[in-house]
Amino acid sequence: MTNPIVYKLISNDLKINRTPILMWSLAAVVGIAVAYFIPGLVAANIGFCVLASAIIGVGIHMIAHTVLFENVKGTHIFIMSLPVNFKQYTVAKLSVNTLVFWGMWVLFSAACIYVTFSRSILPMGSLPMMLMVLLAMLPVYSLMLSICVFTQSIGYTVITAVTLSSATSVYLWKIVYLDSVGAYVWGNQAVWNSTVFSIMIAQVLIAMIIPVITVIVQFRKKDVI
Amino acid sequence: MNTPLAVQCDGITKQYPHFQLQNVDLSFEQGTVMGLVGPNGAGKSTILRIIMGLVGSESGSVKVLGYSMPDEQIAAKHNIGFIAEDMRLYESETIAFHMDFIKSIFDSWDDEYAATLLRRFDLTKEQKVKGLSHGQRVKATLLLALARRPHLLVFDEPTTGLDPAARKEVLDEMMNALEDETRSILFSSHNTLDVEQISDYITFIYDGRIIESRDKEEFLDGWRRLRLINMENNRLPDLSNIREIQTSGKLCTVIVNNYSDTIRERFKSAGLSVDTIERLTLEEIFLSNVKYAKGGSA
Numbered sequence: 001m002t003n004p005i006v007y008k009l010i011s012n013d014l015k016i017n018r019t020p021i022l023m024w025s026l027a028a029v030v031g032i033a034v035a036y037f038i039p040g041l042v043a044a045n046i047g048f049c050v051l052a053s054a055i056i057g058v059g060i061h062m063i064a065h066t067v068l069f070e071n072v073k074g075t076h077i078f079i080m081s082l083p084v085n086f087k088q089y090t091v092a093k094l095s096v097n098t099l100v101f102w103g104m105w106v107l108f109s110a111a112c113i114y115v116t117f118s119r120s121i122l123p124m125g126s127l128p129m130m131l132m133v134l135l136a137m138l139p140v141y142s143l144m145l146s147i148c149v150f151t152q153s154i155g156y157t158v159i160t161a162v163t164l165s166s167a168t169s170v171y172l173w174k175i176v177y178l179d180s181v182g183a184y185v186w187g188n189q190a191v192w193n194s195t196v197f198s199i200m201i202a203q204v205l206i207a208m209i210i211p212v213i214t215v216i217v218q219f220r221k222k223d224v225i
Numbered sequence: 226m227n228t229p230l231a232v233q234c235d236g237i238t239k240q241y242p243h244f245q246l247q248n249v250d251l252s253f254e255q256g257t258v259m260g261l262v263g264p265n266g267a268g269k270s271t272i273l274r275i276i277m278g279l280v281g282s283e284s285g286s287v288k289v290l291g292y293s294m295p296d297e298q299i300a301a302k303h304n305i306g307f308i309a310e311d312m313r314l315y316e317s318e319t320i321a322f323h324m325d326f327i328k329s330i331f332d333s334w335d336d337e338y339a340a341t342l343l344r345r346f347d348l349t350k351e352q353k354v355k356g357l358s359h360g361q362r363v364k365a366t367l368l369l370a371l372a373r374r375p376h377l378l379v380f381d382e383p384t385t386g387l388d389p390a391a392r393k394e395v396l397d398e399m400m401n402a403l404e405d406e407t408r409s410i411l412f413s414s415h416n417t418l419d420v421e422q423i424s425d426y427i428t429f430i431y432d433g434r435i436i437e438s439r440d441k442e443e444f445l446d447g448w449r450r451l452r453l454i455n456m457e458n459n460r461l462p463d464l465s466n467i468r469e470i471q472t473s474g475k476l477c478t479v480i481v482n483n484y485s486d487t488i489r490e491r492f493k494s495a496g497l498s499v500d501t502i503e504r505l506t507l508e509e510i511f512l513s514n515v516k517y518a519k520g521g522s523a
Contacts, residue, residue, distance in 0.1 A: 074311045079279065
């Protein structure tokens with residue numbers, strides 16, 4: 001990704017979406033403030049919900065505006081008329097979305113962990129589980145983004161989002177009922193066993209491999225529009 | 226020495242479920258204007274998109290300004306300005322935003338020319354795209370394509386949906402772009418008047434096939450309408466040039482391609498008297514060509 005045109009496309013998308021990104025970031029800050037400054041579990045939950053909504057909101061906004069609507073409205077033809085090939089276009093779209101989402105995710109995760117454990121809202125034993133839940137957002141987002149970039153279809157993207165939303169709930173339930181995870185959740189000490197590490201590494205790897213596969217598959221496409 | 230070709234397509238094909246581009250050969254020299262004429266769905270946009278590297282052909286080869294497409298599309302697109310009817314700018318942004326974006330990509334961007342075009346098109350940089358009329362949007366897109374000073378302009382239906390005044394402005398600016406003799410234009414339209422006005426070469430496309438591609442003057446010179454009087458109901462000579470025959474009593478109207486004086490003599494020797502010989506407009510040539518391609522020939 002050393003090509004200047006890719007940076008220009010990323011920068012262009014960031015400029016075009018600067019206001020919504022700022023608004024969602026403000027919502028995230030409000031969520032953190034509520035969780036941190038207002039004492040009690042209820043306020044923490046409300047704060048985390050606002051924060052989670054902000055990260056999901058910015059993710060969906062970026063996918064919709066940088067990929068889907070660009071295709072529907074015809075702005076992708078304008079972009080593809082520039083000295084850009086489809087591989088660079090795909091890399092730029094995946095990068096800008098990943099950059100914004102992962103940026104918000106880092107903020108969200110750090111705030112969740114800090115507020116939860118500095119205020120003793122949950123015992124330290126829940127830290128591995130919390131990290132696994134947070135990391136689960138990354139492959140889910142990667143898959144949704146890749147399906148969107150690959151199909152450029154609102155229908156397929158919505159179906160993927162709905163399916164992944166249900167599948168993630170089932171997946172997280174499965175994890176919490178694993179003995180090597182669930183048994184330590186309410187303990188006072190975080191237990192980092194091989195199951196926890198394997199799940200976390202797998203989630204990160206999947207989140208990283210999916211965009212790479214998408215670029216490879218997209219590069220084989222003959223028709224850009 | 227031969228003038229280098231702006232575009233050279235050899236035997237390109239493309240298959241869609243309900244449409245097929247068949248063995249398209251198309252070429253024209255740098256410094257000239259090629260107009261693609263065809264009805265809706267004929268394949269004009271597909272050809273232009275293949276030329277731009279946006280759609281891949283299944284066979285054949287495409288070279289644009291000497292670059293092989295789509296493999297060398299990045300280098301080629303540095304020298305091409307492309308406008309398509311379904312191309313849109315970012316609605317939430319201003320014309321200035323787009324100008325800055327294009328300027329950041331093209332070293333050849335000409336600020337002075339961009340300012341001139343803004344004035345000529347009655348546009349202001351601060352206008353947001355969503356507030357522009359269709360004509361203004363086309364002009365803004367044209368400005369972005371022209372001010373980067375490309376060697377080749379590829380326009381897909383640039384004047385569709387424009388009022389006569391805006392259409393004239395767009396066509397005038399296309400002509401102005403040709404002041405530099407190395408610059409070329411390839412554009413598609415189903416408006417034969419536009420094509421007749423600015424093209425050096427004309428290609429007719431119908432149902433995914435090129436049915437005729439020639440120099441404009443040759444085109445207009447080659448086609449004639451002969452009004453014949455057939456008093457004795459003689460049989461018309463069997464000429465391969467005949468594209469259309471209409472008979473009304475003793476009067477017979479024949480449209481021929483590749484006209485020469487020998488054709489008139491053939492009619493005379495067949496016992497018909499030639500009343501008038503008229504040139505055809507490009508629109509009439511186009512309609513006759515399409516009718517013939519559809520199988521509605523003489």
